[in-house]
Amino acid sequence: MEFLVALEPEPGTDPEDVERLGRQLRNELRALDVDDVAVLDGGPPPEGSKSGTAALLTEWLVTLSAGGGVLVTVIGTLKEWLSRRGAAHKVTVTIDGDTLELSNATDDERAALVETFVRRHQPA
Incomplete structure (x- = not known):
């Protein structure tokens, strides 16, 4: 199973903080029982962003080969990661x-x- 995970930091987040947040989230995902967390290049800027503003969207293609419980773990990790950020x-x-x-x-x-x-x- 493959799926896309995208992080959109709070508007106005400093580009260095965006990079740090992206690294932190990717590292947490890679620590799970996943096959791969591949960085995707670019992507459209977030809706409502001004022209010339760098895209603040960080995206990964996550690949799983384990059972459906891993998807639950990935989503739980994303929820926890968000809850630790104010x-x-x-x-x-x-x-x-x-x-x-x-x-x-x-x-x-x-x-x-x-x-x-x-x-x-969930897999059948």
């Missing part, structure tokens, strides 16, 4: 065109969204 960062997970956005939602809202998303993408 800023309004967003992380999205996209599988086959279906996107889950993790952001400043309450824990209950986020848990319900994650449960529905994971259920849709």
